[in-house]
Amino acid sequence: MDTLTLRRPDDWHLHLRDDDMLRLVAPQSAHFARAIVMPNLVPPVVTGAEAAAYRDRIQAAGFARPLMTLYLTEATDPADVVAAHAAGVITAVKLYPAGATTNSASGVRDFDKVRPVLTAMEEAGIPLCIHGEVTDRDIDIFDREATFIDRTLTPLRRAHPALKITLEHVTTAEAVDFVQGNDNTGATITVQHLMANRNDMLAGGMRPHFYCLPILKRDTHQARLRQVATNGDTRFFLGTDSAPHPTHAKEATCCAAGCFTAPHALSCLAHVFEEEGALDRLEGFVSLHGPAHYGLAPNEDRITLTRGAALSLPDRIEGHGQTVTLFDPGHPLHWHVT
Template sequence: MESLTIRRPDDWHLHLRDGDMLRAVAPESRDMGRAIVMPNLVPPVVTHDDARAYRERIVAAGFARPLMTLYLTEGTNPDDVVSAHAAGTITAVKLYPAGATTNSASGVRSIEAVRAVLAAMEAAGVPLCLHGEVTDREIDIFDREARFLDDVLTPLRAAHPELKLTLEHVTTSEAVDWVRAHPGVGATITVQHLLANRNDMLAGGLRPHFYCLPILKRGRHQEALRAAATSGESAFFLGTDSAPHPTHAKEATCCAAGCFTAPIALACYAHVFEEEDALDRLESFASLNGPAHYGLPPNADTVTLTRGAALDLPPRIDTHGQSVTLFDPGHPLHWHIH
């Protein structure tokens, strides 16, 4: 297949940051129609008013259709969450286990502490997005997603069976199996977890621009993710988790977690689907499954992907005083987006 036209995709997990970084990276998601925007700023987006103000900054920076989220804390007001959703200001609420990833210090330490918020969300139909890792330092970093499924997510699902759940950036075969076993739960899959595994990050030298959280896993988990993404199953959909950091913060003694994939995300997904002989299912994964999960219509407009010469990509985005290094999959990309 040399050309493919699909409904315009959406990104169901995107970091845009704020200030100069927001102005630098917001236009780089131009291939996407809408995007669920993460609220882990400093300070985080925790109230209805915070979400309204952040949305205005995003639109002014060059991304026209952000779908806002609130950062769930142990002090979150249930009524504020419900009113923000009813007003159309937010699409979902994000649960970060405290200390799990970038700017997650304000996150949840105990599910019991947010039980009232979860019950109100369940009753009002407010979706919950989850960073699925436990944070106990005694648990190996490669096992933290699997432990989250057993220790947190399974009890949460049992206690709130009607709560709309999205398990973001799944990274393991266990997570894929869990989602398949729980109808109605959605899961996003990132560019980097489809294109790479921990050998790509660690073998022959540490590659900091492959470092993200949840961390890249074994090859067998990568294979499970590729099978899930290209299966056509409605539970799995596109969420880049594109997470920009200044180049100096990535190439540091203690480097920041995140892969900046937004400018090349759709070309990367097409590359994977081509390798898996599944280009006919790219539209479902990229453009249809996510809107269906969130109860939204798919985008009316389309994009056309054509296979041609290797993309000529800059190694970095340098603008607004920011330098952000682009994720490099380690091989040429041939899918051009029109």
């Protein structure tokens, strides 16, 4: 197969930042019709009014159809969440355990304090997106997702059975098992977790542009993710978690967490699905499963991917006083978006 036509994909987990970085990276997601945009700015997007203002800045920067989220804090007003969703301002609410990842200091420490918000969301049909990791320093970083599922997510799911949950950027077999074993639960999978494992990041030297949170896991977990992404399971769909950081912040003594994959995400995914003999299922993963989970119609317009010579990509993109380095999978990509 040398040509593949798909409904235009969506990205169900995207970081666009703000100000000059927003102006640089927003156009890089042009292959995607819609995107769930993360609210972890500084300060975070915590009210409907702030989400509406951020939406306007994103559209002015060149991405036409952002789907906004609110950052869940222990002070979040349930009424504001419900009103913002009813008005079409937000699509979902994002839960960060405090300290779990970039700009998560305002996240949740005491889950009992957000029960009223979760109850209101459950009643109103508002999806909850979750960064699923514990942050305890005594828990090995490679075990933080599995521990979160046992300690926090399983009781939360039991307490709110009708709440629609998206477990974001899943990285482990344990996360896959949880999603497959629970109703009203879906999951996003990133480009980097399909293309790489912790050996790719660590063997022979630390590669900072592979460093993200949740961190890359063993190849056995990578294999499980590739299986569920490519076998047509509708509970799993694309969320790139494309997370731009200035190159100097990535290539630092203590580097920032995140992989910038937006410009070539679809080429990377076509590579993965081709390797797995599943190009006929790529459309489901990138274009159909996500809208179904969020109760939205798939996009009507189409894009075409064509297999040809190795894709020529810049190492970095620059503009507006910013420089961001692209995720490099370490081998040629041959699928072009036309």
